[in-house]
Amino acid sequence: MVKLSAAAFIETNPDVSKALFNATATIDESKLEKNEILITALALPINPSDIFQVQGSYKTPILKQKLGNDPDEAEVAVGGNEGLFRITAVGSQDLGYAVGDWVILKLTSFGTWRSHAIVRVTEDNKDPLIVVSGDSGKISIDDASTISTNPSTAYQLINNYIKDWNAGEWIITNAGNSFVSKYLFQLARYYKLNTLAIIRKKSEEHFKDTANELLSLGATKVISDKEFEESSFVTEKLPQIVGNDPIRLALDSLGGPTTPNLVASLSPDNYFVNYGGLAGGFVSFDPRVQLAKNVTLKSYWLTRNTRNNPQSKVETVKALIKLFEEGVFGPVKYNKVPFKAGDNLRDIFVQAIQNSSTGKQVVTFEEHFP
Structure with a gap:
């Protein structure tokens, strides 16, 4: 008999601490149906989209479900869309999965913030x-646990819009210190592309430390948001940075005051892609610039892509697995938040969410590690 915990909710609430509660249930492995698989959590990341979903900011369906296999159990919704699990039991050997496989969910909205x-x-x-590794696999738990969201987003942003990249061409992003960008810089370096990262300058020391980290991951140039927002930046400073090579992709996940120059920086006939609005600002730019440069505007959302074409998620993850195995991606630092038997999983997640400003949080279950 397996006892499980989950950070669950019934209704959304802008205050995550009020929405989430600790739900418990049991799973009797001997009662697994032939089409059922028991998975055990290894590491569960917290992404901004997960928080927005619990808060009700994302108008996505909330899936309520029984956590265990007791028919009288009440249904709840579970937070989280990303997580690495290990298969610990299968109802039938004909399902195509085996005990010891490390897996992620193919579709979102399953609710990953649970121990089993x-x-x-x-x-x-x-x-x-999707099987990403195994007990004797080449990919670490650290890498496998986050492959589903940030590396997948970076991979699709580079590959979905421009199919004819040439070495030396540029990507510019206004969320240079995001986890998506940290994978994007490494992937761009592998493709021999240049990247211009825009980051906030909280202090001279913070800027220097952050810039050095991003440069080590493959960013070509790092500048502050205030420098980038200068009215003369595009005409005077930008040519000194990129030379004669075109800027083909501008990535925005913030909105706000950097967006006018993001569009203005693009070379003609290229792409501006918005994939978030973490800063809460509007996307604004001079329409004459778009008209003159024939800029194509796109919106990107990994969840929507996966919902519309689940196979695209599978293909993306498989491509990333090969890249991880080849050593294309180095370690990206995040904060590990350990869960131990007897802990209140809801409290663990609430505390981790409150600490999100210090960096990405991943709840780990070392007692479940093989």
Whole structure:
């Protein structure tokens, strides 16, 4: 008998601490149906989109479900869309999965913030899990646990819009210190592309330390947001940075005052892609610039892409697995938040969410490590 905990909610609330509660249940492994798989958490990342979902900012469906296999159990929603799990039991050997596989969920909205879960293979979803590694695999738990969101987003941003990249061409992003960017810089370096990272300058020391980290990950040039927002930046400073090579992709996940120059920086016939609004500002720019340069505007959302084309998620993760195995990606630092038997999982997640300003938080279950 497996006892599980989950950071669950019934209704959304702008105050996550009021929305989440600690839900418990049991799973009797001997009662697994032939189409059921028992997975055990290894590491569960916290992403901004997860927080927004619990707060109700994202108008996405809330999936309520039974956590265990007691038919009388009440249904709840579980937070989280990303997580690395290990298969610990299968209802049938014919499902295509084996005990010891390290897996992630193919689709979002499953609710990953839990210690254990039952996953069902159905006619509508015959392969609900993506195997990313295993007990003797080449990819570490650190890398496998975050592959589903930030590296996948970076990979698709580079590959979905421009198919004819040439070495030396440029990508510019206004969220240079985000985890997506930290993977994007490494991938761009592998593709022999240049990247211009824009970051906030909280202090001279902070800027220097952050810039050095991003440069070590592959960023070509790092500048402050205030420098980038200068009215003369595009005409005077930008040519000194990029030379004669075109800027083909401008990435915005903040909104706000950097967006006018993001569009203005682009070379003609290229792409401005918005994939978030963490700063809460509007995306604004001079329409004459877009008209003159024939800039294509796109919105990107990994969840929507996966929902519309689940196979794209599978193909992206498989491509990333090869890149991780080849050593393309180095370690990206995040804060590990340990969970131990007897802990209140809701409290662990609430505290980790409150500490998100100090860096990415990943709840780890070392007692479950093979």
